[in-house]
Amino acid sequence: MKLSLGPVLYNWDKDTVSSFYEEAIEMPVARVYIGQAICTQRKSFKAKEIEEIAHTLQEAGKEVIISTPALVSNEAELSFIKELLRLPFAIEANEMSALSLALKAKKEVYAGPHIECYNTEDAAFLEGLGVKGITVPMELNKESIEKIAAVSNIDIEFAAHGHLPLAFSWRCYTLRDQGLGKADCANQCGAHPEGLTIKASDNSGGFRINGTSVLSMEIYSLIEKAEELKQSKSSHIRIYPELKGTKDIADAFSDALKGKELDLTALGLGDTVSGYFDNEANKIKIDPTIKQRALA
Amino acid sequence: MAPAGNLSSLKAAAEAGADSVYMGFSGITNARNFEGLNFTVEDLKDGIEYLHKAEKKLYLAINTFAEGDNLSPWFEAVDKAVELGVDALILSDLAVLRYASTKYPEAELHLSVQASATTHEAINFFKEQFNIKRAVLPRVHTISEIRDIHEKTDVELEAFLLGGLCINVEGRCFLSSFVTGASTNIEGACSPSRFVRFEGTDNGGLDIRLNGTLLNSLGADESSPYPTCCKGRYHRPDGSRTYAMEEPESLNAVGMIPELIEAGITALKIEGRQRTKSYVREMTGVTREAVDEYYKNGDNFSIKPEWSEKILRTFEGGGQTFGAYGGK
Numbered sequence: 236m237k238l239s240l241g242p243v244l245y246n247w248d249k250d251t252v253s254s255f256y257e258e259a260i261e262m263p264v265a266r267v268y269i270g271q272a273i274c275t276q277r278k279s280f281k282a283k284e285i286e287e288i289a290h291t292l293q294e295a296g297k298e299v300i301i302s303t304p305a306l307v308s309n310e311a312e313l314s315f316i317k318e319l320l321r322l323p324f325a326i327e328a329n330e331m332s333a334l335s336l337a338l339k340a341k342k343e344v345y346a347g348p349h350i351e352c353y354n355t356e357d358a359a360f361l362e363g364l365g366v367k368g369i370t371v372p373m374e375l376n377k378e379s380i381e382k383i384a385a386v387s388n389i390d391i392e393f394a395a396h397g398h399l400p401l402a403f404s405w406r407c408y409t410l411r412d413q414g415l416g417k418a419d420c421a422n423q424c425g426a427h428p429e430g431l432t433i434k435a436s437d438n439s440g441g442f443r444i445n446g447t448s449v450l451s452m453e454i455y456s457l458i459e460k461a462e463e464l465k466q467s468k469s470s471h472i473r474i475y476p477e478l479k480g481t482k483d484i485a486d487a488f489s490d491a492l493k494g495k496e497l498d499l500t501a502l503g504l505g506d507t508v509s510g511y512f513d514n515e516a517n518k519i520k521i522d523p524t525i526k527q528r529a530l531a
Numbered sequence: 532m533a534p535a536g537n538l539s540s541l542k543a544a545a546e547a548g549a550d551s552v553y554m555g556f557s558g559i560t561n562a563r564n565f566e567g568l569n570f571t572v573e574d575l576k577d578g579i580e581y582l583h584k585a586e587k588k589l590y591l592a593i594n595t596f597a598e599g600d601n602l603s604p605w606f607e608a609v610d611k612a613v614e615l616g617v618d619a620l621i622l623s624d625l626a627v628l629r630y631a632s633t634k635y636p637e638a639e640l641h642l643s644v645q646a647s648a649t650t651h652e653a654i655n656f657f658k659e660q661f662n663i664k665r666a667v668l669p670r671v672h673t674i675s676e677i678r679d680i681h682e683k684t685d686v687e688l689e690a691f692l693l694g695g696l697c698i699n700v701e702g703r704c705f706l707s708s709f710v711t712g713a714s715t716n717i718e719g720a721c722s723p724s725r726f727v728r729f730e731g732t733d734n735g736g737l738d739i740r741l742n743g744t745l746l747n748s749l750g751a752d753e754s755s756p757y758p759t760c761c762k763g764r765y766h767r768p769d770g771s772r773t774y775a776m777e778e779p780e781s782l783n784a785v786g787m788i789p790e791l792i793e794a795g796i797t798a799l800k801i802e803g804r805q806r807t808k809s810y811v812r813e814m815t816g817v818t819r820e821a822v823d824e825y826y827k828n829g830d831n832f833s834i835k836p837e838w839s840e841k842i843l844r845t846f847e848g849g850g851q852t853f854g855a856y857g858g859k
Binding site for chain 1: 596597598599600601602623624625626629630645646647648649650652653655656657659670671672673676679698699700702703704705706708709710711712713714716717740742743744745746748760761763764765766767768772773775776777855858859
């Protein structure tokens with residue numbers, strides 16, 4: 236099982252991005268996704284910046300894959316994908332426009348977590364198209380991930396740690412928070428390098444709004460599931476970048492996979508959730524028979 | 532194009548002037564898998580006979596995603612629908628699209644909104660791979676973006692006109708799934724009712740929870756559509772309370788019928804297979820009148836006050852919006 240570092244989902248300024256990727260070189264991750272999965276209007280992270288950092292990472296021995304936006308709805312956004320396709324790196328397509336364009340351009344292409352690959356035959360179809368790897372949707376449970384991995388001859392990856400990207404909109408939630416629309420974008424989401432947390436009135440849940448995306452408020456983490464991860468037939472697990480502590484997390488996963496005892500308290504994660512992997516809600520435990528009854 | 536959760540809604544839609552009606556089989560193969568809703572094989576047979584006699588079309592949605600390795604319920608649904616003679620299948624899962632297009636090359640396939648195809652490149656990919664005839668557009672585009680897509684594809688485009696509004700792109704929204712553990716894409720229901728709790732409060736209001744998470748606290752004089760995470764009311768960091776993602780409002784684009792048709796939309800779709808027969812009748816009737824009015828009066832098209840009244844009355848509380856059609 237290898238570690239991968241997902242694309243930065245937040246709108247960080249150039250210096251933060253640079254220092255993050257300097258540190259990423261030191262992380263025990265085999266693969267680094269770098270790109271723009273959320274919004275093409277983010278200024279500090281355009282194709283030119285992505286290319287520079289990608290070269291540095293590649294020279295440092297990392298496998299580099301360029302991530303494309305999860306939601307593309309107009310010509311300007313398609314042009315951004317085409318710019319990314321011109322870079323001399325493999326592509327992670329996060330929706331079907333990028334997948335199709337990358338295949339036509341004979342690029343090495345990976346299906347990202349925002350492409351709907353839910354079952355063994357979806358994976359076989361994508362493999363048949365020539366896709367080199369698939370990151371399955373984060374809502375798949377362990378059993379389904381493993382069924383897909385068992386029949387696939389390509390890399391299979393799944394999310395293992397981070398505030399998960401759960402939804403994408405045409406609307407910018409950060410601008411909406413200020414009573415503005417997209418025409419008024421001045422990269423306001425840059426003021427929230429960890430997103431903006433919105434909480435239920437009684438603290439019983441919430442989300443992180445982040446530009447045009449919604450992330451989980453809770454940290455999703457499989458850090459305590461090293462044994463299951465080691466036995467997995469999948470090739471990679473993904474860690475999502477955070478403003479602080481990402482290297483510590485990557486080190487911890489690396490150590491755990493080597494069988495080392497972890498000091499989880501020292502990692503300072505607090506309560507984490509792992510519901511998707513466990514086929515449960517990502518919060519309080521529910522009676523599992525409720526779900527079974529519904530699916531019967 | 533009108534929704535139907537049962538035969539009587541289907542008939543109401545046809546009587547009110549729908550050109551086509553869409554529905555799903557009971558069970559997990561369709562994205563409106565709510566209790567007591569949807570069609571048995573026998574109902575579908577009757578529905579097809581009824582609509583075909585009236586020279587109208589019936590489209591069947593098989594638009595959830597099969598998880599893991601058990602695709603047989605989806606494949607069997609395709610087989611049954613083709614055998615019964617539906618006019619088109621509305622599909623989303625790549626494997627189901629491949630199965631249907633390979634086994635039944637003559638069958639008319641529509642790409643479900645759940646497939647999340649939002650550009651001409653994506654739509655043309657599905658055309659090349661599976662020969663889809665029509666694509667249902669996710670509710671993420673402005674009118675001019677729809678026009679751009681139409682110019683670069685010969686796939687028919689279908690757009691939502693009325694009803695519930697997904698503010699996040701359809702097919703890839705995991706908010707309900709994260710909170711409940713029940714995937715909307717797999718199971719076919721956002722905010723499944725077994726996780727929803729309404730609790731009266733001391734001030735005469737209502738607390739609404741989804742699997743324990745408080746989505747909203749309504750005051751005595753407030754109402755809300757069916758509770759979903761995206762229409763929840765949350766606290767911002769400064770303590771103020773706000774509908775941070777989307778107001779409790781529904782899509783009403785009747786006023787944009789001319790723009791939608793002129794941008795290249797082939798079919799106008801009414802959301803709401805889970806809604807009542809009277810909702811279907813009212814919404815279909817208004818849409819029929821409005822579309823006829825456009826073809827009769829063209830540039831002089833204007834919304835009649837009685838349409839707006841009827842539409843607002845059928846929305847489950849809350850206001851109305853043009854969604855992305857009105858600009859981003």
